[in-house]
Amino acid sequence: MTCKYFLAYNTPVDAVFKALADPTRRTLLDRLYEKNGQTLNELCADLGMTRQAVSQHLALLEAANLTVTVWHGREKLHYLNPAPLFEIYARWLGKYEQRRLEALNELKRALEKKNDDR
């Protein structure tokens, strides 16, 4: 991982949002979701951008830990890394899910109690 960007922001979360704030980078993530483990050449296809520009976008994604690179023989493959997005999900959206589960649990208990009372 190149730390240049990672350290340029206060927290890793800042780097994630910065990386996601660009439509090309979101497209790259979508493409990796469709097919994980692609080379720079594969990812450049139909983007209408120079190889160098795509390479810079990938560097920012990697710095935010949204993608990971793995050498496979002589090919450098880019992988979608779900960790930062899942951590964002767990921190903000997971709370809503928990409340929903708790509400269902409450309902279940209340209904079962009613049954017991009969």
Next chain:
Amino acid sequence: MKKPEFVYVTYIATTPERLWEALTRGEFTRKYWYDRRIESDWRIGSPVRFYDGANNDLTDSGVVLESDPPRRLAYTFQNEFDPQARQAGASRVTFTLEPFEGMVKLTLVHDELPSEQMAVEFREGWAPILSSLKTFLESGQPLPQLRHLEEQGRPRREEGR
């Protein structure tokens, strides 16, 4: 050599030794891995077994491929629970632990998956487990969502398999 199908990297504020323990000891895996208890002597070639913490049913099994504490751990992973997944065969899980800026960089590679369908299932399954592992090591508590499912008895889906 086939290319890896799934790579996951997370940074955890802990030591490699503590992370190694969390990955290899059943009393810890139960805390963040849907109550799964892992069991092995972690010698190369030894069996690895996953048990359901609640009823001690065998859920998954494997064989230790690499064990270099606290740096690298690899084992095969074979479902023992779902007949269809079991028949599909074993895959391989490799954990690499590297110190990074006072934290530990944990890399998980899951490869040699027997089918595309399993690749999708694993991809969805690992994220909550590893996120819960991170939360567990950093706060002593697993993710609330996973704790909740644990309290309800069974996970809604068989994840991480």
